[in-house]
Amino acid sequence: MSERHPGASPLAEVVRVDCLVCPHRALLAEGKCVPGDICLIAQSGRQIDRFLRRNPQVAQDCLNDGFWERRAIAARYAPLEAVRKLPRDADEVVRRVVASRLPIDELDGYLHDSDREVRMTVAERIAPERLSALIGDEDYLVRLQAAKRLPHGQLRRMAGDPDREVRKEVARRLPPFALSLMAKDDDAEVRRIVASRMLPDDAVQMLADDDWLVRLEAVQRAPLETIAELVDDAEPDVRGAVRERLNDFLLGESQ
Template sequence: MTDDIDEARDWRGEEIDCAGCAHHGLSSAGGCRLKHACVHDRYARRIDRFFNSNPGLANSYIAHVHFEVRAIAAKHASLFLLPRLLDDPDETVRWNAARRLPKRLVLRLRNDAHREVRIRIVSLLDDAELMPMMTDEDYYVRLVVARRVAPSLLPLMIDDKEAEVRRVVAQRIPRDWLLRMTNDPDAGVRLAVAQRLTSDLLSRLRDDPDWRVRYEVASRIAVGEIAELAFDSDGLVQDMARSRATGRQERLGEFPA
C-alpha cells in the first residue's frame, strides 16, 4: 500500500471520479488530492492523509460501509461518538475506538471475539484489570499479559498450560517463587529458572535431564558442589565443570599455575 500504485479506485474497485465528490472543493486548498489523500480511495494510507488534513469531517464517516474508512475516522471523530464503535463488526474499528476511550468503557473488550483486540487491550489496562485475562483462551494474549502485569501477580500464572508463557513468568517472577518452577516439564522454562537462581540454590537442578540447564548450573554453582558435573554425560558440561574445578585448585595452590 504505497503511493507507487498508479491508480485511484474505491473499496469496490471502481475508478474514483473527483467531479462527483462532495469534497471536490477541498482540492484547491490541498485538503485532498487524487492518488494521494482521498477518503474514497481503497488504500488506507490515502484515507489517513485525508483525515489528517480534514479531521473535522471524521464524524460523518464513522458509519461508512468500508471498514478502513470507519477505522481511520475513529482516530479523529468526537469522543462522544466512539462508544457505538465498540460494537463495530470489524476488529480494527473497535480497537481504534477503544484506544481513545476511558478504560471503564473498554473493559468489556477483554472478552472481544478477536484475539488481536484482546492483545491490544492489554496495553491499556492496569494490573487488577488484567487479572481476568490471565486465563484467556488464547496463549498469546496470556503471553502479553505475563510480560506486562506486575511480577508480584505472576505466581498466578506459574501453571499456565503454554511453555512460552511459563518462560516469561520464570524470567519475571519474584525470585522467592523460582524454586516452585524447578520441576517444570519444559526445559526452556527450567533454563530460565536456572539463569535467575542464586548459586547456592542451583544444586536442585544439578541432575536436570537437559544439558543446557546442567551447563548453566556448572557455570555458576558453588565450586565445592561441582564434582559430579565433571563427569557429566555431556562434553560441554564436563568441560565447564572441570575448568572451574581446576581454576579453584590452582588458586588454592593444589596445582602449579
C-alpha cells in the first residue's frame, strides 16, 4: 500500500503554473483551460478534475503520469478500454478508481487487494455469487458490504461473524425460517433483530431472553397462547405489550 497522501496544499490552489511549459497550452486560446482554476499541470486535484472533465480526450495520455492524483483522475475520464489495459497501479487511490470502472466480471483480481477501500468497492460491484471470497476478509467493513449483497443461500455462513455490525446485517437479511441459527447470539442488539423477524413459533424461544427489549420483540410475534406467562414480566413495557395483545384478542372474540 502506498503512503497516505496529504492532499494538495492550499497554496497549490492559488499558485498559477507556467502555461508556456504546458503541452496543452493551445487549449488556453480555446477557453478550455483557465490558469489557476482549470489546469492539468497544477498539483491540484480540483483543477485537474475540472480540466479533464472539460477535455476528456486528454485523459488517456495521463494514465501513466508520475503524479498519483493525476493518474487517478485520468482513470475516471479515460476510455474504458484504456483503463482495462492498465497494469496494476502502485497507488491505492488509482486502484479504487479502476475497480469502480472495470466490468464486474473483471474484478476478481482486486478481491484481495491490500487496500480495504478497494476491496469495499469490489464488494459493492462484483456479482453476488462471487462475494463468498470476502466472507473471511480481515476488515469488518468489507465483510459488512459482502453481507449486504451475499445470496441468502450463502448468508448463514456469516451468522457467526466476529463483528456485531456484520451479524446485525445478517440478522436483517436471513430468511425468517433460518433465524433460529442466531437466537443465542452474544449481542442483545442482534437478538432483538432476530426476535423481530422470526417465525411466530420460533419466537417462543426468545420469550425468556435476559434482555427485555428482546422479550418485547418476541411478545409481538410469538403465538398468543405462549405469551401469557409474561403478563407479570419485570419490565412494564413487556407487561403492557402482553396485555395489549390479549385485550385485542378478547375484543376481537367479543365482536
